[in-house]
Amino acid sequence: MERKAWMIKLKPEKATEYKALHADAWPSILSQITACNIRNYTIFLREPENLLVGIYEYHGDDFEADMAKMGEDPDTQKWWALTDPCQTPLDSAETGEWWVPMEEVFHLD
Template sequence: MKRYGAVLGLKPEAVADYVRVHAAVWPDVLKQIKNSNIRNYSIFLKQPENLLFSYFEYVGTDYAADMAAMAADPVTQEWWSVCMPMQSPLETRKDGEWWASIDEVFHTD
């Protein structure tokens, strides 16, 4: 298992809508997350800065293939088309990233 964390901005005018849609994530999106070997997935919101922090554990063996399968899923693509206009990627993210990856510096069980 590998742990992943990432950060992303959220447009101030979209906070209420983002929270609302995530209170009822579409069942097929949740199914795809599970099928892509993601477990213990959480998104946290830090206000008033409107920063989103995501955390998940990957339990598969081919991360690139599982993420590609998720990205190719039509329902997930539709979900992203709802969520992405509300988001504001960090200027300091790496090329190709939407959510900026962050490094784990401490963990305890």
């Protein structure tokens, strides 16, 4: 098991829409996340800075393959078509990067 954390900005004018989408996440999206070996997935929002932090446990053996599988899923593509316009990458994101990885500096079980 590997813990992963990611960050992105939420457009302030899209906060209500983004929260509503996640309050009623599609069952097919939840199933796809699980099928791609992701567990204990949480997204936190820090306002007024409008920072989203996603944290989850990855229980698979090939993260890149599982993320490719997720990206090829038609329902996931439809979901991202709704959620992506709500987000904007951090200024420090590299070209083509969306959610940026975060370094774990402390953990206590």
